[in-house]
Amino acid sequence: MSCQMRMEYKSCKQPEVNYRKGLWSPDEDQKLRDYILMHGVRCWSAVPAKAGLRRNGKSCRLRWINYLRPGLKRGKLSPQEEETILKLQSKIGNKWSLIALHLPGRTDNEVKNYWNSYLKQKTSKPQESDTHSLKNSALNLSIPRLTKLEELNDQILSCLKDSEQSVTPSTGDGSPKGMAADHLPKVLFADWSSFEQDNWESLFNLDDVRSSQVDDAIVLNGFKFSNTYNDF
DNA sequence: AAGGGCGGCAACCGCCTGCTT
DNA sequence: GAAGCAGGCGGTTGCCGCCCT
16 A cells, blocks of 8 residues: 555545446446546545546446456457466466466456356366366365465466476566566556557567566566556 | 347455554 | 454356357
């Protein structure tokens, strides 16, 4: 949580209103997008009132993160992305937000939905085995229950090391990128909001992303990109 | 053409965590 | 240290469109 958020923590509370539920209309989307692009987000619970929406803050946050924010990839997951999901899920379990962090432009909701579909397929065709090394990953029930983020990231990094023989990213100082990322500033909203979809694609050289796929792609131009974007 | 089944996706719900007072 | 609040996250549900019969 940023300092500014802390300063404004106290003043976030908004009066209860009769919140609207269900699908978002284009008009609501526009209002939310306009508001956030203009003002950023310091307190989600204050956003609906200020943006003129009859939604609760959580709903706005979810809508922004899963649908409206710039840089989101739409459409079907690539085989590489699917593989990444399966790989990470087998290592760290259902940590969707963490897994999504390694899939630029994808949300935890998307990852989760993919996994649920995958599980359905898996259970409907129980005897059909995968052709690669992931065949045991999907329903692996022996995943240790890890609670600390550092442990999870360690798991991810070691997992990725196993499979990245052809790609050995370097930050120039010899340290692993994932480690370096921890010391990088998160991208500011002002910088972030200036990203156009096209820029995103060119910035995230998709071929590079595909080859290294995970953990490298979120570190760009000295910024660490977070999938949650709450520290604006 | 109609309607039933199914899959994908969007959104809600409830719990947990972290912060402030 | 306890209470209250906001944000984050995973599980779940419900809607919608497509496909098959």
